[in-house]
Amino acid sequence: MTNTARPAPMRFHVDGWDPTYGSSVENAEGLDNAVGDSTARVIPDVETVTADWKPISPSYGPAPGAVLFVDGVRRVEARIWIEQPPPADRPAPVAASHYSSANAADATMALCASYAAGTVCCCPGYGAHLLMVESRRGLFTTAPNAVDVPTPAGTYRAHVTADDMEENLAVLLSSALQGSLRDLEVLVATNARTALDGHGVAGGSDLLVVDGPLRGRTHLPRALGFIKSHRTAYLPPDLHAMVAHLAPGERTPVFLMGTSWDRHAWYLRLPCTPGPPWAGVVRLECAADVPREEAVALAELSQRVLPRYAGCEYKDPRAPQNLVPVAGLERELRRRLGNSSLLARALRTAAAA
Numbered sequence: 001m002t003n004t005a006r007p008a009p010m011r012f013h014v015d016g017w018d019p020t021y022g023s024s025v026e027n028a029e030g031l032d033n034a035v036g037d038s039t040a041r042v043i044p045d046v047e048t049v050t051a052d053w054k055p056i057s058p059s060y061g062p063a064p065g066a067v068l069f070v071d072g073v074r075r076v077e078a079r080i081w082i083e084q085p086p087p088a089d090r091p092a093p094v095a096a097s098h099y100s101s102a103n104a105a106d107a108t109m110a111l112c113a114s115y116a117a118g119t120v121c122c123c124p125g126y127g128a129h130l131l132m133v134e135s136r137r138g139l140f141t142t143a144p145n146a147v148d149v150p151t152p153a154g155t156y157r158a159h160v161t162a163d164d165m166e167e168n169l170a171v172l173l174s175s176a177l178q179g180s181l182r183d184l185e186v187l188v189a190t191n192a193r194t195a196l197d198g199h200g201v202a203g204g205s206d207l208l209v210v211d212g213p214l215r216g217r218t219h220l221p222r223a224l225g226f227i228k229s230h231r232t233a234y235l236p237p238d239l240h241a242m243v244a245h246l247a248p249g250e251r252t253p254v255f256l257m258g259t260s261w262d263r264h265a266w267y268l269r270l271p272c273t274p275g276p277p278w279a280g281v282v283r284l285e286c287a288a289d290v291p292r293e294e295a296v297a298l299a300e301l302s303q304r305v306l307p308r309y310a311g312c313e314y315k316d317p318r319a320p321q322n323l324v325p326v327a328g329l330e331r332e333l334r335r336r337l338g339n340s341s342l343l344a345r346a347l348r349t350a351a352a353a
């Protein structure tokens with residue numbers, strides 16, 4: 001059987017909905033942390049037996065040849081409705097919330113978003129400098145008939161995710177966007193290491209610091225996840241209480257934690273003016289499958305390296321946890337996303353074409 005009929009062009013409508021609505025609660029850390037928190041498993045005696053847990057002071061040792069900071073930003077520019085083929089081609093709509101709109105009897109909701117990831121290199125030869133930035137525009141949808149949407153401001157590449165009736169569509173699409181951003185962060189991190197060649201940094205001597213959980217990136221060597229906000233107490237109560245007593249520069253022993261994924265972790269207090277009990281405390285993560293000695297060496301390295309990049313409280317209200325190179329990188333990444341109202345207008349023009 002041959003089918004010579006050309007597929008109908010994708011028809012879509014841009015929703016009047018404000019895409020910034022609800023975005024404050026769907027930040028990357030929230031999404032990555034949310035799954036499985038209530039069932040976190042913790043093994044505290046990785047570095048020290050639990051009875052001997054006490055704050056660990058920084059130690060002397062070699063500094064990394066370069067510190068690479070990786071971060072990513074995302075922004076939803078529009079919610080659109082993609083018209084679906086007549087019911088003969090597909091089963092009847094199941095969930096009304098997935099397939100309803102004021103504009104079309106049978107249409108599925110999708111997100112148009114821009115995202116960017118980049119790397120800042122801090123090396124002795126050049127100081128802190130922007131090493132790599134990549135930005136993308138994407139159409140995130142479950143509609144099988146979705147195609148790329150070209151606009152004068154760039155093409156929104158179609159990312160089709162399998163529908164899951166158990167999951168809220170907005171959450172499903174938001175996770176798909178987060179997954180694409182994570183992939184882009186892995187790409188810039190990997191490329192940044194290749195680009196280090198001319199920086200006078202000995203091979204294998206750099207340290208990679210990912211802003212946010214290391215989830216999906218644990219395969220990157222010498223990599224740390226850097227977590228600024230603490231919504232869940234993972235440690236048993238007596239060990240958790242110790243975190244509030246860390247002096248600036250001190251850390252907890254390394255422990256293993258598992259939620260929907262496993263990793264080594266420790267808490268570290270960055271230099272800060274005295275404040276609430278957890279002021280200046282960050283959690284660091286490295287892969288679960290590195291040997292214990294390597295995890296401890298990374299924890300020691302984090303103590304020697306990260307305090308010198310801690311933010312300045314009079315310049316940044318999120319200091320000291322918002323590291324200075326990361327704050328600069330984030331500003332640059334947001335700039336690269338482009339003007340959101342111009343992009344929304346370009347999408348409305350594309351929809352009308």
Ligand SMILES: [Zn+2]
Pocket residue numbers: 066121122123126127129199
């Ligand atoms: Zn450099």
